[in-house]
Amino acid sequence: MARQERAIRTRRMILEAAGAVFDEHGYASTTIAMVLERAEVTKGALYFHFPSKESLAQAVLAEQVLFGAVPSRSSKLQEVIDMTFAVGQRLRSNALLRGGVRLAVDQETPSGIDRGEPFRQWSRRLTALLERAAEQGELLPTVRPADTVDLLVGAFTGIQLMSRALTDRADLADRLAVLWAHMLPSIAVPGLLPGLDSRADRGVRVLAEIDPARAGAEAEERTPAGVR
Amino acid sequence: MARQERAIRTRRMILEAAGAVFDEHGYASTTIAMVLERAEVTKGALYFHFPSKESLAQAVLAEQVLFGAVPSRSSKLQEVIDMTFAVGQRLRSNALLRGGVRLAVDQETPSGIDRGEPFRQWSRRLTALLERAAEQGELLPTVRPADTVDLLVGAFTGIQLMSRALTDRADLADRLAVLWAHMLPSIAVPGLLPGLDSRADRGVRVLAEIDPARAGAEAEERTPAGVR
Missing domain, CATH: 1.10.10.60 (Homeodomain-like)
Structure with missing residues (x-):
């Protein structure tokens, strides 16, 4: 043992x-x-x-989706939102996650390595959640969960990349809040909207719920020097 | 001369x-x-x-934004939509554009090369168009053009990347149609929505308008063998 x-x-x-x-x-x-x-x-x-x-490389890619772990929510749409903010926050502190993202994103990763696998894993996992959200009546009847999820995974990938290129990911949480502000009115039933939380500090709060000690340290890292 | x-x-x-x-x-x-x-x-x-x-490398990066050229439209939001579909279509046939996108996206591009420049160029250009759309009353009063454009550029980047990793960009136009279906209700005034065209074949039609002979060839390339 x-x-x-x-x-x-x-x-x-x-x-x-x-x-x-x-x-x-x-x-x-x-x-x-x-x-x-x-x-x-x-x-x-x-x-x-x-x-x-x-x-x-394949093992590093396979680890990626594990970083989506968040507490279960009664609203499955909130759980999807939480997952995006938690991954965004973990990208700032976890090199294993960042390595997997780089392998999936870089065109130089050779074709023998299946770069598509993490995209498919995220899609499967998020589609299952959005389908449950649909069953619970959280989504507008026009929503096709698989399409919405493919958009979400693609948009997240590009947003984190642009945030990395321009601000070394410092503004990633703000960009995710903008993403959700644009998407939620097209997917959630109106009655659900006021109860959903997609503010930029959502990731910090979700991680604090999972591990109060560690998330506190991460929140401090986020604070610019001299502001404390 | x-x-x-x-x-x-x-x-x-x-x-x-x-x-x-x-x-x-x-x-x-x-x-x-x-x-x-x-x-x-x-x-x-x-x-x-x-x-x-x-x-x-810097010159290849600087060329990127030129591939956004589309005919002027009375609706500036339609012009923004057209630009995304035209770039999506040109990515399939133009290696200079693809090279610029790879340099901007790949983390291996050294820090001496300003990878952020094309992101900023697209943002400036699209923000100017969306601000004109706002002046013309095309946008909901809640829209902040710079935020919407940053989301659009980031989402486009990731969507084309995911499309390349999974289908060598064959499904890019379909993914762009899904992007617009999710974003437009949050940005356009309701009266404008029925008049906007964001269907997947928009890029092929916009390019045909600019250069009928060449776009015809590109549309044929898109058609799977045996379907003609």
Whole structure:
């Protein structure tokens, strides 16, 4: 059992190191040696878990959707909103998530790596939630959940990218609030709108709910120096 | 005059070759030699126009916004819609545009190259159009043109990227139609909505208006084999 726990922890350390290196250098320039140095594990341990750079990249991509974890809500549309803000917030602090996003977005990622997989995973997960929202009467009858979700995943991808290029993601939460302000009137039944929360600080509050200590630190990081 | 025309044509050939090579290989793997071979111009001619790989990349990025050219419309919101569909359609046939998009999107593009510039150019251009739309009473009073435009540019970026990763951009026009179906009710005055055209084949029709012969060929390219 102790050995198994150690293996899980080692695998995690390797994944986190690989995410950070992929985020900083991209697929082509990343070498196993760079990941080894960052992870501080033995070569044997790394190859035991990941036989190749390809398998490392695929594992980093597969982790992405796990960062969408948020508390369950009675309004499934609110849960979808929360997921976008939580991922936006986690992008600021988590290099494994950033590495997966870079691998999915960069055209240099070779075709042997399935860059489409995270897009499909997010789509499946969010479509299931929006379909439940529809069953509960939260959505306008014109909404086709799969279309709305594809738009949401594509728009989120581009918004975080533009936010990264222009402000190193400092304004991402504000941009997500603008996205929801434009989309919600076209998808939610009018009676639901006043109860939905899609303000820019939603991500900070959702993470605080999950882990009060850590989210506090993240909120502080967000605060410009001298404002505290 | 003949010499000047030749210089303009040479510069154009180099830019188109550079766009294609950047699109296929990304910034880091592109070499001047690859561009020379593709452009079929002399080394002297290339260095006369572009002293470095950086200057080539910056010029390719600067060309991007020119691909937004569409006929003027009385409804400025329609003109914005047309621009998105025209760029979407041109992305399928124009390697110079694709190269610029890849340079702007790929994280590997070095920080010495200003990747944010095309985002800012699109934003300025579209904001000017949306402000005119607002003056003409086309927009709901709640709309802040700069916010709506930032959302539009970010969403477009991600939608084309997701479309490329999943279908090599074959479904891009359909995705743009979904984007507008979700955004228009939040930005246009209700009376304008029935008159706006944001159907998926809008790009093909706008390009046919500009250049009937060429757009015909592009529409044929879109048709799957055996359907004609």
